[in-house]
Amino acid sequence: MRKLLAASLLLLSFISLNVSPVMAAEEEEGKTAFIMHHIKDAHDWHIVDIGDHAISIPLPIILITDGKLDVFSSGEFHHTDDGSVPVVRGENTYLKYHEKIYLADENGGLTMDADGHPTNAKPFNISITKNVASxxxxxxxxxxxxxxxxxRYKKNGVSAPKGVQSLIEPLVLFVRDEIAIPNIGxxxxxxxxxxxxxxxxxxFINNLLGLLPGAANLTGNIAITATLAVFTFIITTFSANKNYWKHIFAMPGVPKPLLLIMIPVEILGMFTKPVSLTIRLFANITAGHIIILSIIGLIFIFQSVAVGPVSVALGSxxxxLELLVAFIQAYVFTLLSSIYFGGAVEEAHDH
Known part of the structure; x- marks a missing residue:
């Protein structure tokens, strides 16, 4: 128990070390601005801040401009995010602003609109960002x-699991016996x-990796969750049998005049399912990260020693709790996907 508590305090202390300089740097924009800094994607992998010095791992910048490929290190931006240090690559000059890369205007800078957003052209960006690397x-x-x-199965056949088998086999059987078979048949x-x-x-693995200090928030990225949901939608649609489509376009027992209302509702329901999958996973994972960072951020907001133990205890x-949520969210996404698959392949005589 003591070792577990010590590990928790070390983890939360590392997070505190990581967020405090960002907090000071963005105090003018609001004392909670550092939270979004830590959960968003980036072109370099930020590890920790020591004083005013940020320790980061540069990642490859891959851009296509006017049909030409530009590849260079994100370290050439010198970790700035205000577009003040341009990167010149042949005929092109690039600026990074809020983790987005723009082509410099004729004056070598950024042109802002009335709302403070850059109007510069953007190259086609296929860079290896923090989320992609994760x-x-x-x-x-x-x-x-x-x-x-x-x-190991090929070598030993069906035998008592050892090592990593002991961890993976129960999870595989759980997905098969508790999720797939009951819902699909x-x-x-x-x-x-x-x-x-x-x-x-x-x-599950990305949820766990996201809890490590300095890790990427991959499953808290709506593009990732949307992609997974789209795969579920595609598999459901192309696996569907006649009975599935009959219940959408010609529901048994429903009066024909009501079909004018029910058919659009059922079609809309086909598309709301992947949307719900997307938002559920994205919102739950993102909310967990925000809550943990908010609790630790209380130390720097109140700047009081008395708040420290409370924040560390609640953060721990x-x-x-997020370790449990990491499993639950993987389970829920898989469960709902299996329910959609089961509905698509269910035969008319199945009960």
């Missing part, structure tokens, strides 16, 4: 784990298992 790391972890488990679940296992472990409790 996703690649998680994919590498997933491949390493499952190739290791698969090779014994006759159809197997073809959906690769996707269900992939999405479960992808979300919230961090452990």
């Amino acid at each position: 996703m690649l790391i998680s994919v590498a972890i997933i491949f390493a784990v499952f190739f290791t488990v698969a090779n 014994k006759h159809h679940y197997k073809k959906f298992m690769p996707f269900l296992l992939t999405v479960f472990f992808f979300i 409790a919230m961090t452990f």
Whole structure:
């Protein structure tokens, strides 16, 4: 218990060290502005601030401008975010402003509109950002784990699991026996298992990685959650049988005049399902990060020693709660996907 408490205090202390300089730097814009700084995507991987010096890992900037490819390190922007230090690449001059890259105007700067937003042209940006790098790391972890488990099964056959098998096998059986079979059925679940296992472990591992100090907020990025939801929508739509479409366009037992109302509602429901999947995962993960950072930020807002122990205690409790949320959100996304698949392949005589 003491070791667990010490680890929690060390984790929260590291987070505090990470956010306090940002807090001071953005005090004029509001004392909570540092929260959004830590949950948004970036072109470099910020590790920690020591005094006024930021320690970051530069990531590749990959831009396409007028059909020409420009590749360079994000370190060439010198960690500025106000567009004051341009990067000249041949005929093109690039500026970074709020983690977006623009082409410099004829004066070598940014042209702002009345609302303070740049009006400069943007190159086509396919850079390896912090979230992309985190996703690649998680994919590498997933491949390493499952190739290791698969090779052990090939070598030892069906036997008592050892090592990483002891962790992975119960989770695989849980997805199969508690999610796939009850919601899809014994006759159809197997073809959906690769996707269900992939999405479960992808979300779960990235949720856990997102809790590490300085980590990326991948599953709190709505583009990632939307992509996963779109895959669920596509698989559901292309797996659907006649009975599924019959219940949308010609519902049994419904008077024909009511079909004029029910058909648009059912079609709308097809598209609201992936939207709900997207927002549910994005909102829950993002909210967890914001709450933890807000609790730790209280130390710097009130600037009181008395607030420190309370913030650390609450932050520690919230961090452990987020470990549970990491599993729950992976479970819920996989569960709802399996329910949609089950509805798409259900036969008319099934009960």
